[in-house]
Amino acid sequence: MSENVPGAQAVSRALRVLRAVARTRSAGINLAQLVRDTELNKPTAHRLLLALIAEGMVEQDPQSLRYFIGRECYVLGGIASERFGLGREAADVVARLARASGDSAFFSIRSDVFAVCVLREDGDYPLKTHVLQPGTRHPLGVGAGSLAMLAALDDEEVDRCLKENENLLRKSYPNFSTSFLRREVALTRERGFSVNEGLVVSGSWGVAAAVHSPSGEVVGALTIAAVESRLQVDRQHELGRLLVEEAKRLESHLARASAMRPEPKAKRARGS
Structure with missing residues (x-):
C-alpha cells in the first residue's frame, strides 16, 4: 500500500x-x-x-x-467465496486428494505477491506434516503451492513478485534466494507441477499444481504434503499427475460457474 x-x-x-x-x-x-x-x-x-x-x-x-x-x-469470507466461485467445490477437491493420497491436502490462494493457505484436509496416513495450516502466509515461491503459483505467472510478473519479496526472502527465508527461485520456476514449468523438498521445514515435503481462473489468471494451487519418506521421485510424479488432473477439474468448475453468472446490466444511456 x-x-x-x-x-x-x-x-x-x-x-x-x-x-x-x-x-x-x-x-x-x-x-x-x-x-x-x-x-x-x-x-x-x-x-x-x-x-x-x-x-x-x-x-x-x-x-x-x-x-x-x-x-x-x-460474512466477508462468504461473499468472497461467491465472488471467486470456489466455495464447496474447492473443499471437495481437497478432501478427495486427501483420501486418494492418504496424506495432507491443501488449497491456497494468491494474494498479490503472497500465497495464503485457506483449506486443509488430512488423509488417513498416521504420520503427518503440520507446517501448513489455514491462514499460513508465505511469499510466492516459498513452499510447493506457492511455487506452483509463481511458476504459472508470466516472466514479467515473476520478476515483479521476486523484486517485491526480495528483502523479506533475505530476512526470513534463507533457503529461498531470488536466483534459487528462478531456477525452481524453470524446473516447475518443465515438470508441470512443483516440488518442495523440505526447504520450508526439514522433513516436510510437498507437491502442487496451480489453478487458473476462466480468464487465465492464477487464483491458487492444490498441494499434497507429507513426510520425506512418502514423497520420493516416483511418488512425486504420481501425485503431480493427480494434482494436475484435479486442478483442471476445479478450473472447469470455475468456467461453468462463470458462464452461469448473470452479466451486469449495462448503464442506461442518458436521456433514454
Missing part, C-alpha cells in the same frame, strides 16, 4: 493484526504474542485490536482474554 495514501499505514497495520489473529485459528492469540508476531508496540497493537473488535472483525474471549477472528470476517 502506498505511503502517499492518507491513512495507509494505519490500514496496513490493522490488516497485519487481523492476519496474526487469523493465523491462530481456534487457539486464539494473547496480546503479548500478537505484539511479537506483528512487531508493533503494545499500545498500537491494543488500539488496533479495539478498532477491529468495534467493527466485528475480531472478538475477545472474556475468560481467557485471547483474541479470535470475528463474525464479520465470516
Whole structure:
C-alpha cells in the first residue's frame, strides 16, 4: 500500500493484526504474542485490536482474554467465496486428494505477491506434516503451492513478485534466494507441477499444481504434503499427475460457474 495514501499505514497495520489473529485459528492469540508476531508496540497493537473488535472483525474471549477472528470476517469470507466461485467445490477437491493420497491436502490462494493457505484436509496416513495450516502466509515461491503459483505467472510478473519479496526472502527465508527461485520456476514449468523438498521445514515435503481462473489468471494451487519418506521421485510424479488432473477439474468448475453468472446490466444511456 502506498505511503502517499492518507491513512495507509494505519490500514496496513490493522490488516497485519487481523492476519496474526487469523493465523491462530481456534487457539486464539494473547496480546503479548500478537505484539511479537506483528512487531508493533503494545499500545498500537491494543488500539488496533479495539478498532477491529468495534467493527466485528475480531472478538475477545472474556475468560481467557485471547483474541479470535470475528463474525464479520465470516460474512466477508462468504461473499468472497461467491465472488471467486470456489466455495464447496474447492473443499471437495481437497478432501478427495486427501483420501486418494492418504496424506495432507491443501488449497491456497494468491494474494498479490503472497500465497495464503485457506483449506486443509488430512488423509488417513498416521504420520503427518503440520507446517501448513489455514491462514499460513508465505511469499510466492516459498513452499510447493506457492511455487506452483509463481511458476504459472508470466516472466514479467515473476520478476515483479521476486523484486517485491526480495528483502523479506533475505530476512526470513534463507533457503529461498531470488536466483534459487528462478531456477525452481524453470524446473516447475518443465515438470508441470512443483516440488518442495523440505526447504520450508526439514522433513516436510510437498507437491502442487496451480489453478487458473476462466480468464487465465492464477487464483491458487492444490498441494499434497507429507513426510520425506512418502514423497520420493516416483511418488512425486504420481501425485503431480493427480494434482494436475484435479486442478483442471476445479478450473472447469470455475468456467461453468462463470458462464452461469448473470452479466451486469449495462448503464442506461442518458436521456433514454
